[in-house]
Each structure stands twice: as C-alpha cells, then as structure tokens.
Amino acid sequence: MPTILDEIITQKHREIETAKRTISEQALEARIENPRNELPELRDFTGQLRNAVGIGVIAEVKKASPSAGLIRADFHPQQIAQIYTQFGANCISVLTDEHFFQGNLAYLQQIREVVSTPLLRKDFIVDRYQLLEARVFGADAVLLIAECLPGDTLAMLYRQARQLGLHVLVELHDAHEVNRVVDTGAELIGVNNRDLRTFETRLEHTLTLAEQIPADRLLISESGIRTSADVMRLKAGGSRGILVGESLMRAADIGQALQQLIGPIRFPTNDAAGRADGDSGSGTGIS
Numbered sequence: 001m002p003t004i005l006d007e008i009i010t011q012k013h014r015e016i017e018t019a020k021r022t023i024s025e026q027a028l029e030a031r032i033e034n035p036r037n038e039l040p041e042l043r044d045f046t047g048q049l050r051n052a053v054g055i056g057v058i059a060e061v062k063k064a065s066p067s068a069g070l071i072r073a074d075f076h077p078q079q080i081a082q083i084y085t086q087f088g089a090n091c092i093s094v095l096t097d098e099h100f101f102q103g104n105l106a107y108l109q110q111i112r113e114v115v116s117t118p119l120l121r122k123d124f125i126v127d128r129y130q131l132l133e134a135r136v137f138g139a140d141a142v143l144l145i146a147e148c149l150p151g152d153t154l155a156m157l158y159r160q161a162r163q164l165g166l167h168v169l170v171e172l173h174d175a176h177e178v179n180r181v182v183d184t185g186a187e188l189i190g191v192n193n194r195d196l197r198t199f200e201t202r203l204e205h206t207l208t209l210a211e212q213i214p215a216d217r218l219l220i221s222e223s224g225i226r227t228s229a230d231v232m233r234l235k236a237g238g239s240r241g242i243l244v245g246e247s248l249m250r251a252a253d254i255g256q257a258l259q260q261l262i263g264p265i266r267f268p269t270n271d272a273a274g275r276a277d278g279d280s281g282s283g284t285g286i287s
C-alpha cells in the first residue's frame with residue numbers, strides 16, 4: 001500500500017509538470033539570470049542559527065497537515081511571521097505545499113515584505129525547478145528530505161541549491177540515511193522526530209541520532225516540540241536548533257507561546273519561567 005509520503009511525491013511530480021507548462025524552467029532561469037530583475041537579496045539563514053542565543057529557533061507558518069488536519073483556521077501568514085519575529089524566532093519556515101498542507105508559494109513573497117527574518121521554503125523538493133521557484137519567490141533556504149531523494153539526487157539537488165545561493169536544511173529520519181546526509185556537506189542537518197510514513201513522533205529520535213552527527217554541523221530537531229522542558233532536553237542532547245510549527249500555531253496567543261517555549265532557554269538565570277510567562281512587553285528583547 002502506498003504511504004502518504006508516496007502519495008505526496010506522486011502529487012508533487014504532477015504539480016511540477018503543470019507549473020512547467022505555465023512558466024518553463026528556462027523562463028524561470030532567465031528571470032534569475034537577468035541582471036535587470038532585482039532578485040530578493042539572500043539573507044543568512046545558517047548564520048542566524050549558528051549565532052542564536054541559547055538555541056536557534058525556526059518557527060513554522062503552517063495552516064494544516066495530513067496528520068493533524070486543519071491546525072489554525074484564523075490564518076494570516078504575514079501577521080504570524082511578524083509575531084514570530086517579534087518574539088525571538090531566528091528564522092521562519094513557510095509551508096508552500098498547497099494540496100496537503102494548505103500552504104502557498106506566494107506566502108514567501110508576502111512574508112518577505114514584512115519581516116527581515118530569513119525564510120525557508122518548506123516543501124517536498126524533488127526537482128531543480130522548485131529551487132528556482134524558491135529563489136524567485138524570496139526563500140533564503142530550502143528543505144531537502146533524504147527519504148524523498150534516493151541515491152545521488154540528494155547530493156545533486158544540494159549542489160544545485162547552493163549554486164543558486166540558497167541555504168539548505170537537509171532532513172533525515174532513518175538512521176541509515178545519516179551518512180548520505182552528512183556526505184552532502186550540509187551544515188544544517190535536521191532530524192525529523194516524525195516518521196513521515198507513519199506520523200509517529202518521538203523526541204527521543206533526535207537524542208538517539210545526535211551522536212552520529214559530526215560536531216561541526218548544526219543539528220536541528222524537528223517536529224513534536226511542545227514545551228520548554230522539551231527544548232531543554234533537546235539542547236542538552238546536542239541540538240543547536242529546533243523547528244516548531246503545530247504547538248505554536250494552535251496557541252490562542254502565538255507570541256506568548258513562543259516566549260514560554262524558549263524564554264527559559266534564552267534567560268537561564270533566576271526565575272526564568274516567571275520571566276517567560278509574565279514579561280509580555282519584552283518581545284524583541286529575547287531575540
């Protein structure tokens with residue numbers, strides 16, 4: 001039986017074929033190469049995470065997912081991105097998959113207009129065409145998922161993304177993908193706590209794989225992160241960053257939720273929890 005991941009990939013190939021009929025790969029490339037087109041200036045996605053205080057935070061703009069269904073009905077991407085930025089996110093992940101996550105490529109452009117936080121195009125990238133789209137629509141970084149990119153395709157897309165100046169977060173779930181991911185040379189390595197085939201989510205997954213990730217890479221723990229205790233455990237286990245979507249997007253007050261999640265890690269001194277709860281006026285102070 002095909003898994004949801006198989007379904008997503010099949011659908012993705014269909015969408016890419018359709019998109020290419022509307023704007024060809026050559027036309028997209030020409031837009032990037034034409035010096036008269038002012039392409040968005042690339043922002044230092046990796047640097048933001050490398051230099052983050054306490055732990056790097058990639059906060060995700062995510063309306064829905066195949067595992068959770070609709071996550072947030074009251075969904076305003078620009079406003080969410082502004083709140084994320086104000087309350088200390090170092091980077092923002094923008095889901096652009098329409099069919100399964102109710103995302104949109106245009107959100108990248110819209111969000112770029114209102115914040116200067118570096119942006120990740122979060123999608124199932126299987127073709128160079130999607131890298132060109134990412135660059136044109138204003139992403140600074142892309143996600144590449146090892147499970148979706150067998151054999152040499154992972155390394156090839158990694159190189160192609162880098163040639164376009166894009167930063168790359170390379171994601172794995174299964175332990176047997178570690179070498180292939182490390183061999184790309186990627187500085188940002190994401191361990192997805194969620195198994196994309198079964199949707200099972202376990203934070204221990206990052207902790208188990210952490211020691212296999214070389215120390216000169218930035219380990220980003222992805223998915224299922226809900227509390228500051230989770231974040232502290234992940235940090236103690238070697239994570240340099242976290243990628244968080246659902247728990248923030250479900251909160252009535254997104255800014256407060258982000259502050260509670262990372263406040264105790266960013267301000268480890270006396271009564272950290274109280275400070276994270278109460279001091280709502282210091283949003284920009286924690287970034």
Ligand SMILES: O=P(O)(O)OC[C@@H](O)[C@@H](O)c1c[nH]c2ccccc12
Nearest residue numbers: 192222223224225243244245246247
């Ligand atoms: O919403 P969560 O559980 O906080 O997870 C965010 C992010 O890690 C998740 O959206 C994700 C990680 N890797 C992916 C690959 C495709 C789609 C989605 C993802």
